[in-house]
Amino acid sequence: MLSDGGSFMKGMVMGGLFCLVLSFLSSFSPSTEFMTEDHHHHHVKAASKEELNHLSDSHTQELLDQVRVSCIIMVQPSVLVYWAAALDTWAKHCDKAVFYTSESSKALEAIDLNEKDDWARLRKALKHAYDNAGDLRWFFVARPTTFAIIENLKYLVLTKDPSEPFYLGNAMKSGELEYVALASGIVLSYEALKRLVNVFEDEGKCPERGRALWKLSEDKQLAVCLKYTGVFAENGEDMHGKGLFNSKTVHSLISDSMKANPTNVVEGCCSDMAVTFNGMSPSQMQVLMFGVYRLRPYGHDFHDLMTFYPPEGSDND
Amino acid sequence: MKALGSKFSFYAGFVVGTFTLYVFLRQVWFAKTLADQQASSYAKLHDHQQQLEAEKKIWKKERSALFNLKHPHHLGEDSSMADELYRKVRILCWVMTGPSNLETKARHVKYTWSRHCNIVVFMSSVDDPDFPTVGLGTKEGRDQLYWKTIRAFHYAYEHHADEADWFLKADDDTYVIVDNLRWVLANHTPDEPIYFGRRFKPYAKQGYMSGGAGYVLSKEALRRFVEGFKSKVCTHTTSVEDLAMGQCMEKVGVLAGDSRDTAHRETFHPFIPEQHLTVKFPKSFWYWSYCYYPISEGPNCCSDVSVSFHYVDASGMYLLEYYTYHLRAFGYKYRYQPPSPLAYSTEKSRPRDSAEGKKQQAPQENEQGDLKRADKKLDADPPPAAGKDPPDAAGDNKQ
Numbered sequence: 088m089l090s091d092g093g094s095f096m097k098g099m100v101m102g103g104l105f106c107l108v109l110s111f112l113s114s115f116s117p118s119t120e121f122m123t124e125d126h127h128h129h130h131v132k133a134a135s136k137e138e139l140n141h142l143s144d145s146h147t148q149e150l151l152d153q154v155r156v157s158c159i160i161m162v163q164p165s166v167l168v169y170w171a172a173a174l175d176t177w178a179k180h181c182d183k184a185v186f187y188t189s190e191s192s193k194a195l196e197a198i199d200l201n202e203k204d205d206w207a208r209l210r211k212a213l214k215h216a217y218d219n220a221g222d223l224r225w226f227f228v229a230r231p232t233t234f235a236i237i238e239n240l241k242y243l244v245l246t247k248d249p250s251e252p253f254y255l256g257n258a259m260k261s262g263e264l265e266y267v268a269l270a271s272g273i274v275l276s277y278e279a280l281k282r283l284v285n286v287f288e289d290e291g292k293c294p295e296r297g298r299a300l301w302k303l304s305e306d307k308q309l310a311v312c313l314k315y316t317g318v319f320a321e322n323g324e325d326m327h328g329k330g331l332f333n334s335k336t337v338h339s340l341i342s343d344s345m346k347a348n349p350t351n352v353v354e355g356c357c358s359d360m361a362v363t364f365n366g367m368s369p370s371q372m373q374v375l376m377f378g379v380y381r382l383r384p385y386g387h388d389f390h391d392l393m394t395f396y397p398p399e400g401s402d403n404d
Numbered sequence: 405m406k407a408l409g410s411k412f413s414f415y416a417g418f419v420v421g422t423f424t425l426y427v428f429l430r431q432v433w434f435a436k437t438l439a440d441q442q443a444s445s446y447a448k449l450h451d452h453q454q455q456l457e458a459e460k461k462i463w464k465k466e467r468s469a470l471f472n473l474k475h476p477h478h479l480g481e482d483s484s485m486a487d488e489l490y491r492k493v494r495i496l497c498w499v500m501t502g503p504s505n506l507e508t509k510a511r512h513v514k515y516t517w518s519r520h521c522n523i524v525v526f527m528s529s530v531d532d533p534d535f536p537t538v539g540l541g542t543k544e545g546r547d548q549l550y551w552k553t554i555r556a557f558h559y560a561y562e563h564h565a566d567e568a569d570w571f572l573k574a575d576d577d578t579y580v581i582v583d584n585l586r587w588v589l590a591n592h593t594p595d596e597p598i599y600f601g602r603r604f605k606p607y608a609k610q611g612y613m614s615g616g617a618g619y620v621l622s623k624e625a626l627r628r629f630v631e632g633f634k635s636k637v638c639t640h641t642t643s644v645e646d647l648a649m650g651q652c653m654e655k656v657g658v659l660a661g662d663s664r665d666t667a668h669r670e671t672f673h674p675f676i677p678e679q680h681l682t683v684k685f686p687k688s689f690w691y692w693s694y695c696y697y698p699i700s701e702g703p704n705c706c707s708d709v710s711v712s713f714h715y716v717d718a719s720g721m722y723l724l725e726y727y728t729y730h731l732r733a734f735g736y737k738y739r740y741q742p743p744s745p746l747a748y749s750t751e752k753s754r755p756r757d758s759a760e761g762k763k764q765q766a767p768q769e770n771e772q773g774d775l776k777r778a779d780k781k782l783d784a785d786p787p788p789a790a791g792k793d794p795p796d797a798a799g800d801n802k803q
Contacts, residue, residue, distance in 0.1 A: 098414040102420065104421075342719055357731070377703070382677075382728055386483060387583065
């Protein structure tokens, strides 16, 4: 009788544990990018007006001269309309814009890297940009499906020293790896790019064809290689902590905000100094161009401490 | 026998254990969701109350109108010029809407551009003291449009004539940049018999203004409109509201103004920005034969200080608010510099930016840069005497 009771108790305990394990498993969802997207250890914020005010005139001029951006735009003929859109819109605001393609197109000019593999192509493009950097110290990597407001990128990195390693954008996490999403643009300082180009030589740490059983996307590969050189992904934010690099379209972000903050849609949406939006159609990009560089309410002025001039020979900005 | 018994007990225990814990867990989960639901409904109530509190700081609800208490400001901006215009060019915005559109359209107007008007009145067929809307005593429908317009303007005149200088009509799918409207109007006075909008040419000698793109009457124009109906010079001729309006305006001697900027770009727009900026309308489209002034496609279609767009949906309202009032390029020197309105003190006393030691990133080293460096095709600041328009009475008088 006693052993029966003992067995019964053992059974109950096992049953209870079994139930707990089951319920725990069912509520556990595999962590993907969604889980820790806003769990950033590293943030980079733009300088505030006060900070800028405290700079001396000569220092300010120095910073201005140094914050020139080289745009590295990864295109391919399959996205010809976006390629053309980038060329006609935001790329005009880069101090230098170079288009790198996987194969040449008769319609538009680009540096043909003749390389189908995304990661290998990105490596070649970055190396080429580094070798031809001239006196440019900041590098912005994007696809033409992304729209960038280069002046706001400059504002973000204005007081940062490009001889320090910076690797900025929309910082995301995949398992243990923190990386900057290519979809919303990647910003590299000269030092970061230099270290990267050096580690390209190391087939062990940064293999050209990728060693993993599964293929990592090129932005994650980049993060892995940079990590070896001691450079870590940082999230680009405005002074209020709002992300500046958006992987979605403006329309999508506004829609989200209409559901999340119906009484404060615009304030709850996107930063005033946003740097990138991703996935907008070419005509939406023309509207964004108009919205950023032309449309404004008369009589409201921001006396920004720096002036960036419009590019020559352009009519949509 | 004994072994079988204990095995059986084990299984029985297992089942009982599982069942007990299952029931226990479900109770806990249930209680938690109940608490969560209560918490979220309290939160919603709290949010709603906070919203009402916030609204009280933005506008004062009185006599079925919303009186904006202050001109919305942005952190870190210098809006002294806009503030001066807000005080001197008082605009009453009335929005044509209806009961079925309040939550789907009018609401978004309320939370976006109407906050920049001095007064806003939502005109409907039915009175609604909460929104608030004015009930015009009509029915709804396209055939009622001119009746609603007539009554709305009469209402505005009877209730608010002394509280505003200009009276704007807009639809609940029109987005209006009121600050830019003030710039267009600033060189005119409310005693001039004049009205502005997107000028169309057919059906009236001096043309008429597109209804959807919105149009604005001076106080004198509104007075003549009301007088016109009293004296039966104007009547309900057709339900095509904008056309009928144009015909009445002509009859009572109100001038159809030119609302274009100093680079001759249109400010009032009958479509959304995307269409004006990127779409090539087919030559057979009515638009080509309707526009009073030559049409420009592409970037020249639209002024930097555009006043209105039409067929804007709910999310489009917030998008335009974001593009106009929020999103900008740091430090960017706009190509087009709208000349400041005459006799406005703030602009005169403002230091010219290039002289104040502001640092510039530019191809050439030239402190006096200003606009001369930019594309020479576009207007530099014209001399102040020329103003925004050639003197209207003399130049545009087509009577």
